[in-house]
């Protein structure tokens with residue numbers, strides 16, 4: 001265990017530690033170690049639990065402060081998935097900088113210590129005051145800072161973190177790192193680090209699709225930088241829409257968790273295909289038939305499987321959310337393209353079909369935009385059936401060992417799900433009710449963040465309580481890992 005700096009503790013905490021140490025005939029440092037060990041082993045008695053718990057939190061935060069990036073003396077860090085992790089957040093100068101404030105909160109909520117570097121441009125969008133208040137730490141802005149550089153602070157900053165996160169990552173910051181520039185604190189820290197770097201780009205769609213940015217993105221990918229987003233959607237600064245919107249703070253947090261996750265990897269060595277989102281079936285080059293699937297559940301499942309160590313290939317229809325971190329995503333539009341992409345990914349250990357694939361497409365989709373001609377009436381669409389991707393893979397000669405389908409139904413949920421299980425050659429059907437009362441819109445299953453599912457298999461039906469889509473994803477990933485244990489590679 002690293003050393004604990006007792007003199008940095010609050011007086012009250014020091015006094016408690018002194019008393020306990022005297023009672024037990026130990027040094028204060030030894031007492032602190034014993035308490036941390038007891039807490040880890042779950043041996044703390046109920047009598048002094050609050051006092052001791054606070055002390056332990058204090059000690060834990062001081063331990064982080066003594067060894068790395070952390071909250072200042074007296075700040076109590078909560079426990080969570082990122083407990084004890086040290087994040088160096090670099091905020092670049094874009095409109096999305098305001099989202100970095102929420103990101104700091106979300107990271108700290110999960111127990112991470114967050115230290116922040118802001119570029120000069122970032123300070124035009126959000127103040128160091130807000131950032132400092134949320135991170136509970138000094139905010140670093142200057143490369144040539146007489147207070148911070150006496151011990152080459154930029155190197156220390158870049159090394160004393162477990163992970164560097166750049167959010168928003170501007171076109172400029174990407175260009176600087178891709179080309180090895182180091183002419184301000186942010187770029188110098190990025191170049192000097194030996195830690196993983198996660199970038200959440202945010203910029204105008206034209207800037208994102210510019211060949212120079214594409215080149216820089218590719219170079220950074222080759223250099224080992226991980227990306228989350230950008231997503232498609234409306235830009236904050238204009239009436240433009242397209243790809244370039246920064247991933248939401250919770251998506252960035254999920255990417256951070258995935259990168260720092262040192263948990264068990266029961267799916268290591270397993271290849272899993274996941275489909276997600278809707279499909280768009282063209283009527284003409286500008287019009288299409290779609291459905292309300294947001295891709296949130298499928299993307300969350302892909303991310304959860306990756307967190308358990310699987311090599312995940314996600315085939316996604318058109319969605320406005322970011323590609324999940326740690327997952328290889330293939331973007332398609334139509335059901336036929338989705339089927340082709342899935343077949344090319346076989347063989348696999350498991351396949352999870354979450355996408356809401358259109359059952360039908362227009363057979364006579366037009367090559368040119370259909371014009372409204374006076375007196376001719378509306379066009380008639382002749383519909384033909386799309387390939388059934390789940391059934392195709394469920395009965396394929398290279399069928400994965402485990403095939404999971406989703407059934408979104410508005411009526412007779414269980415009967416339909418059970419029929420689907422047999423007909424499609426699936427091992428599990430995850431059934432959810434998307435009837436109008438409970439299923440559609442921001443608070444419903446399609447489009448919302450929560451889900452209530454039943455797991456239908458030959459063994460019967462298991463009801464899961466309502467939970468977030470991330471929780472459904474985590475639980476399903478664990479179930480898949482359990483099932484795959486019995487299937488030899």
Ligand SMILES: Cc1cc2nc3c(=O)[nH]c(=O)nc-3n(C[C@H](O)[C@H](O)[C@H](O)COP(=O)(O)O)c2cc1C
Pocket residue numbers: 091092093094095096119120121122169170171172173202203204207237
């Ligand atoms: C109103 C406004 C909004 C901007 N938004 C972005 C943006 O979202 N993404 C981006 O890459 N650059 C954006 N820029 C340009 C950057 O601020 C500019 O390239 C700056 O030099 C970036 O500095 P930095 O990379 O050191 O933070 C914006 C500029 C202005 C004036």
